[in-house]
Amino acid sequence: MSTGRASKGLMTVLGIATLGAMCVASPARSDEGGVSFWLPGQFGSLIAVPNAPGWTATGLAYHSSVKSGGGKAFPQGGEIRAGLDADVDVMGFGPGYTFDTTIFGGRPSVSVLGLVGHVKASAEATLTGPNGNEISGHRTDTLVGVGDLFPMATIKWNSGVNNFMLYATGDIPVGDYDPDRLANLGIGHGAIDGGLGYTYFNPHSGYEFSASGGVTYNFENEDTDYQNGIDSHFDLAASKFLSEQVHAGVAGYYYQQLTGDDGDGATLGDFKSRVFGVGPQIGYFVPAGEMQAYVNLKGFYEFGAENRSEGWNVWLTFALTPKAGP
Template identity: 55%
Template sequence: MTKTKRLMGLMALLPAITAQADDGGISFWLPGQFGALAAAPTEPGWSLPLVYYHVSASEGGSKPFPRGGRTTVGLDAKADLLFASPTYTFAEPLLGAQAAVSVVAAVGRSEASVDATLTGPRGRAFSGGTDDSLKGASDVYLLGTLKWNHGVHNFMAYSMGNLPVGAYDPDRLVNTGLGHASMDAGGGYTYFDKTNEFSAVAGMTYNWENTDIDYQNGIDAHLDLSASHFITSQTHLGVVGYVYHQVTGDSGSGATQGDFKSKVSAVGPQAGHFFKVGKELWYANLKGYYEFDAENRAEGWNTWLSLVVPL
């Protein structure tokens, strides 16, 4: 296994964006966070994946959306976040697999505006538009992976959860903390023959209740996809995509819009490049997604600029 392949596998360690609950049509799991060669083993030891994430999305102005302690229509939202994900990959096998653990956190700025607020926090009623912005830190996310390599075939199992310690206020329109705990788990596959790669990672999310607003999100299912071709030994080009679908409804006294199941799909381009810094091989990747077929969820576009730093 080449060092390029092992380092490329670090792209699987991209973090999940901090988000509001599904009551805002936004999930704990950020679709698209697994990328090229997601299941490929990585270089043992410490590494530092860094990710800049930008998202711009909006909701239709005619459908009411529950959001924290309010019901709104006509949301426009943007966010810019910088994630750091210190990761340790063990040299000794566990269950015949390569094990790795990551601690993920972010800082950033989120902003949003709505055309109207139908029901405000604590039951107060409002009309007319409003906006909000927030600079803050995210929850802390914990990610663990197990990866098995069999020639050109690679397999992965993962689990991810959060400690809800980020900035969160149910009376705000935007937050950088989640407001409740969640757990996600799944598996993935990567085919890689040193020239072409294909990766698919599927998982499901369970959400605990947000006691501030008496709202519990349903179970979410998601699939991240990547396919690319190495045009040189250092550069690859390809496409990425994802499918997200909420399989059970939301519940609790705060779920005023019923089960409010959401879904969205996306596709877009990607490019990656290896380059040397001193004696170490670093990796940069740029990918973007255009969303479509959204239901009960904001729809728009997002970009990821990532840098994998071997330590």
């Protein structure tokens, strides 16, 4: 196969914006209230392939459904809440820019992502209130609002079939957040995340493999005196180009909290979390005049969760980038 639309048009659709923003919409994921900054699975195929210089745009739609049994308890808003379930629908959009200059031979990019969404969250019971009182009863909260802002900077290198990436991202906590509410679209605190990625892509055989990993440092939530521990995450993807425009394969992730939660609000101790996910993916490149469009659909089934609800999630991402020159 040729390298035209399949290789020169490759883009950072899965890395150009901090899709981890969507984890703030799920109150049953990890850390305080089951909520982490990084959403596992946000990086995937072709993540380390450099963009052509110029402006880019990224859009996404995301749905997640997670459940935990009544035996699982989560600290949230100064309370201990059991049996957290959530259904999340989020849409996001973000501009980005890839510079024509290079840094140590790598091509830098910057981007930012904003979100809007709908969250429905419920808890079977609130076991302990802020004053130590026993409280019980089912509760459901629904929220339609906006999420935090998520800037990202990357540097990417290409050497034949090998591509490398360094990235840094973070959370600007401006989204809808209330510590007394089950459903939130903001996480209530800032965070910094950084890591690296690699993509093997052979345009002659049509095979590609991508891997990325990083760590997250969380700042304290001043509303609840709770500080999430340091988190680690690994995203993997492999696919085969069936034509110059279409590739299909599998993707997976592993999320592991490295250090325990801290602060006066961390009444359940270190509360380290873990989860695995795996599922299929398909991507499609579409010529769009002077630009190159790309659509990717992937889904994950979660398993092996610890201090975290399990479920499934589906991603539909879209990116528009400049075409690479000859």
